[in-house]
Amino acid sequence: MYISLAALDSFKEKRSPIAVISPGEPFNIKDAGLDWLINWYTIRDQSQVLYGPRPTTIIPLITRQEFTDAVRMQVDEWGDWVEHARDSRPSQAYTILTMCRALYAWQEGIQTSKRVAAEWAMQQLPDQASIIANALEWRRDHRNNDINHAATYRFAVEMVRVVSDKMGIIRQ
Numbered sequence: 001m002y003i004s005l006a007a008l009d010s011f012k013e014k015r016s017p018i019a020v021i022s023p024g025e026p027f028n029i030k031d032a033g034l035d036w037l038i039n040w041y042t043i044r045d046q047s048q049v050l051y052g053p054r055p056t057t058i059i060p061l062i063t064r065q066e067f068t069d070a071v072r073m074q075v076d077e078w079g080d081w082v083e084h085a086r087d088s089r090p091s092q093a094y095t096i097l098t099m100c101r102a103l104y105a106w107q108e109g110i111q112t113s114k115r116v117a118a119e120w121a122m123q124q125l126p127d128q129a130s131i132i133a134n135a136l137e138w139r140r141d142h143r144n145n146d147i148n149h150a151a152t153y154r155f156a157v158e159m160v161r162v163v164s165d166k167m168g169i170i171r172q
Contacts, residue, residue, distance in 0.1 A: 001018055001019070001020050001021075001039070002018065002019040002020075003016065003017075003018040003019075003032065004016065005058055007032070008040070008058055008059055008060075009058075009060060011032065011033055011034065011036060011037070011040065011060075012033075012034055012037070012060065014033060015031050015032060015033035016031070016032060016033070017029050017030070017031060017032070018030050018031075018032040018036070034070070035070075037062060037066060037067065037070040038067065038070050038071060038074065038105070038111065040059050040062060041062040041066070041067045041070075041111070042110075042111040043055050043059065044056055044059040044062060045062075045110070046110065046111065064109045067105070067109065068105070068106050068109060071102050071105045071106045072106060072167050072169065074102060075099065075102045075106075075160070075163055075164055075167055075169060076164065076169045078095065078098070078099065078102075078160045078164075079160055079164060079169070079171050081095075082095055082156055082157055082160045085153065085156045086149075086150065086153050087149050087150060087153075088149055089138050089142075089144075089147055089149045089152050090138065090139070090142040091156075092135070092138065092149070092152055092153060092155065092156040093134075093135040093136075093138035093139040093142070094139070095156040095159065095160065096131060096132060096134075096135035096155065096156055096159045097114040097117070097118055097132075097135050097136070097139065098114070099121075099159045099160055099162075099163040100114065100117040100118045100120070100121035100132060100159075100163075101113075101114050101117040101118075102163060103117070103121055103124070103125075103163050103166060103167075104116075104117040104120050104121065105117075106166075106167055107124075114139075115136070118132050118133075118135070118136055125162060127162075128158070128159060128162055131155045131158065131159060132159075134152075134155065135155075135159075138152075
């Protein structure tokens with residue numbers, strides 16, 4: 001990610017362009033604002049500086065409450081976004097593991113890897129443990145096209161519902 005210092009300093013108040021290189025997508029320009037708070041919180045509080053200033057000197061303070069509120073808002077948005085995973089088991093795996101990560105972040109106040117969050121979530125949500133384990137396998141087997149993607153969609157929807165319920169999100 002490439003963002004100006006001015007944009008970082010004002011991300012809570014206004015949107016600014018950000019250049020992004022990310023797995024699965026080409027170099028592109030996005031519009032970033034408060035929706036990037038989770039990223040900036042993680043960088044600010046969990047990164048290891050190899051060279052240059054500490055993130056705490058260039059990213060404004062983000063409270064744990066602001067972080068967990070942003071995580072909760074993101075999960076609420078997944079109630080609609082999950083529709084995009086209907087015909088793609090890799091996207092369903094991404095959805096399920098993102099829900100694990102969101103629940104971990106919301107409860108623990110820090111971001112962790114999807115794998116660590118999935119292992120934690122299997123303990124916290126024993127009724128969904130097999131769904132989570134399947135999502136980890138689907139992630140490893142993401143190039144397998146000899147499957148019925150639509151048949152597993154309900155598991156992604158279920159995981160979004162379970163995590164939304166845990167966070168007290170009421171879907172219309």
